[in-house]
Amino acid sequence: MMLHPELTRAARTARGALLGATALLGAVALTHLAQAVLLAVALSAIARGDTGHLPALLAGVLVAVVVRAGLSWWQRRTAVRAGSRVRVGLRDALLEHLGRLGPSHVQGVRVGAVRATLVDGVEGVDAYVSRYLPQLLITCAVPPLLLIAVAALAPYALLALVPALLLALLAPRWWDRLLERRGREHWESYETLAADYLEALQGMPALRAAGAVGRTRARLEHRSDALHRATVAKLRVSLVDTGLTDLAIQGGTVAAALVACASAASGNTTATGTYLLLMLASECFRPVRDLSREWHAGYLGVSAADGIAALRTAEGGVPDEGREQADWSIAPDIAFDHVTFHYPGAVRPALDGVTFTAAAGRTTAVVGPSGAGKSTLLSLLARHHDPVHGQVSVDGVAAARYALDSLRRGIAVVSQETYFFHATVADNLRLARPDATDDALRRATRAADLHDEIAAMPDGYLTVLGERGATLSGGQRQRLALARALLADARVLVLDEATSAVDERGEARIGKALAEAARGRTCLVIAHRLDAVRHADRIVVLDGGRVRAIGDHTTLMAENGLYASLVEAGRTQEARRAA
Numbered sequence: 015m016m017l018h019p020e021l022t023r024a025a026r027t028a029r030g031a032l033l034g035a036t037a038l039l040g041a042v043a044l045t046h047l048a049q050a051v052l053l054a055v056a057l058s059a060i061a062r063g064d065t066g067h068l069p070a071l072l073a074g075v076l077v078a079v080v081v082r083a084g085l086s087w088w089q090r091r092t093a094v095r096a097g098s099r100v101r102v103g104l105r106d107a108l109l110e111h112l113g114r115l116g117p118s119h120v121q122g123v124r125v126g127a128v129r130a131t132l133v134d135g136v137e138g139v140d141a142y143v144s145r146y147l148p149q150l151l152i153t154c155a156v157p158p159l160l161l162i163a164v165a166a167l168a169p170y171a172l173l174a175l176v177p178a179l180l181l182a183l184l185a186p187r188w189w190d191r192l193l194e195r196r197g198r199e200h201w202e203s204y205e206t207l208a209a210d211y212l213e214a215l216q217g218m219p220a221l222r223a224a225g226a227v228g229r230t231r232a233r234l235e236h237r238s239d240a241l242h243r244a245t246v247a248k249l250r251v252s253l254v255d256t257g258l259t260d261l262a263i264q265g266g267t268v269a270a271a272l273v274a275c276a277s278a279a280s281g282n283t284t285a286t287g288t289y290l291l292l293m294l295a296s297e298c299f300r301p302v303r304d305l306s307r308e309w310h311a312g313y314l315g316v317s318a319a320d321g322i323a324a325l326r327t328a329e330g331g332v333p334d335e336g337r338e339q340a341d342w343s344i345a346p347d348i349a350f351d352h353v354t355f356h357y358p359g360a361v362r363p364a365l366d367g368v369t370f371t372a373a374a375g376r377t378t379a380v381v382g383p384s385g386a387g388k389s390t391l392l393s394l395l396a397r398h399h400d401p402v403h404g405q406v407s408v409d410g411v412a413a414a415r416y417a418l419d420s421l422r423r424g425i426a427v428v429s430q431e432t433y434f435f436h437a438t439v440a441d442n443l444r445l446a447r448p449d450a451t452d453d454a455l456r457r458a459t460r461a462a463d464l465h466d467e468i469a470a471m472p473d474g475y476l477t478v479l480g481e482r483g484a485t486l487s488g489g490q491r492q493r494l495a496l497a498r499a500l501l502a503d504a505r506v507l508v509l510d511e512a513t514s515a516v517d518e519r520g521e522a523r524i525g526k527a528l529a530e531a532a533r534g535r536t537c538l539v540i541a542h543r544l545d546a547v548r549h550a551d552r553i554v555v556l557d558g559g560r561v562r563a564i565g566d567h568t569t570l571m572a573e574n575g576l577y578a579s580l581v582e583a584g585r586t587q588e589a590r591r592a593a
């Protein structure tokens with residue numbers, strides 16, 4: 015029997031409920047046995063012409079049927095609850111682990127494939143643990159006990175039953191390797207198709223613009239065909255598997271019937287014994303037949319188990335071993351001390367010995383040409399990665415010594431990539447602070463220069479946004495992300511190109527609001543338009559992962575170095591755009 019360690023591990027979260035479901039399944043099996051015994055006695059009574067006890071015996075059979083119906087209902091309910099507990103627990107654990115791995119992991123995998131594992135794969139695990147595992151335990155317990163009873167009645171009947179049972183249980187195992195391979199191929203085809211579809215849907219505007227819709231459709235059809243072929247190949251092996259089990263069951267039952275008839279004809283067993291033998295022989299095979307059915311129901315879980323294990327054990331991100339709780343009542347100093355960071359596989363470091371301090375309650379801007387390492391610097395602060403050398407500290411304590419949750423709670427980030435959910439404007443804002451009042455929402459959106467536009471929407475703050483905020487303009491998305499960060503009321507505000515899609519008039523208005531919001535917070539700002547950061551208390555100039563200069567706008571301009579040339583280049587660009 016196939017016991018996948020990943021799935022038995024998942025089953026542990028509902029061990030009690032699963033044992034309950036198994037015990038109830040055992041009780042259902044007992045009703046089958048009681049019915050078989052009562053029927054055997056009734057049939058032998060009929061054969062003898064002794065009908066006096068018949069009504070009582072048939073009433074007993076009826077009671078067994080009714081009790082079984084009740085027990086089966088109870089068993090299904092218990093098993094469904096156990097399965098759903100396993101499903102919910104497993105999804106929670108996987109999502110928590112994905113959360114710990116951080117955005118860098120999701121960037122390295124296909125989101126559609128992860129979705130297929132989390133949704134469909136975990137659904138398959140439910141069937142495996144709630145239906146297959148209890149049935150497996152019953153199959154291990156009931157037939158051996160029945161064989162003991164049969165041995166007491168007619169020992170030679172074992173010669174027919176034992177080989178047939180072993181054949182029914184073990185013959186399909188010859189195909190397990192092949193079935194496992196076919197199952198894996200089927201699951202991989204399914205994951206790939208799911209990932210391709212998601213990518214095609216999300217990238218539809220790009221596909222249209224590139225005139226690649228037809229080619230993508232053809233590729234998806236090809237993938238669909240591959241999935242169909244993988245499904246048929248898996249079904250073929252499954253059918254052989256089921257066919258072998260059925261053949262062994264039927265052969266065993268017929269052989270047991272022949273043995274019972276021979277025994278009755280030779281006078282070795284009584285009529286009751288013969289009927290009992292026939293009934294018990296048939297009951298021996300019932301759990302095996304049921305197991306074959308449940309095995310196929312739970313097989314999707316086995317196919318997805320490797321994907322689930324890969325997600326659960328994926329490494330990366332940062333260890334969450336710190337125990338310190340950050341004190342977010344006041345804005346902290348943030349210090350980068352000889353920070354060096356290498357992306358895996360990169361030729362040169364993205365950051366190389368970066369040292370500077372973003373003073374508490376002040377605004378520090380980080381500027382530099384594209385690829386200088388500005389976003390990487392901010393991702394180290396939120397601990398999406400840890401430095402290879404050096405350390406980032408918050409309020410004098412190494413970031414790694416804080417519990418991750420505690421550290422991230424005090425840092426509000428507005429990055430270049432905004433994300434909104436298919437939910438109302440208010441719900442999207444309240445992600446930052448679930449208990450925020452309507453007034454607090456309005457204050458945040460006013461500061462981000464967005465309130466009037468939201469108020470003009472058909473349902474105001476209750477307007478449902480498209481997935482990823484697709485129904486908003488780029489500038490509106492950025493301002494909404496800004497409002498969400500302001501609502502979080504965190505002591506550290508990180509703005510990574512937070513207003514790049516906002517027009518200049520809007521930027522000037524938001525700039526004022528941001529200066530207001532920055533009071534009492536430590537602000538780290540990245541902006542390509544250097545005019546937007548000229549009022550920062552401190553400006554750090556990065557280039558090729560190294561700090562080239564630090565100062566305020568006036569001193570850096572006076573130095574006439576990289577900063578001055580970036581400002582000059584920006585002005586020339588603006589002038590060209592205006593002309």
Ligand SMILES: Nc1ncnc2c1ncn2[C@@H]1O[C@H](COP(=O)(O)OP(=O)(O)OP(=O)(O)O)[C@@H](O)[C@H]1O
Pocket residue numbers: 357358360364382383384385386387388389390391
């Ligand atoms: N996920 C990644 N894997 C590998 N290399 C990366 C990754 N992200 C960034 N890099 C590299 O690290 C360097 C710094 O990138 P980073 O995004 O921090 O620069 P930046 O200054 O923010 O650039 P921009 O202004 O264009 O956003 C670049 O050479 C970039 O190619």
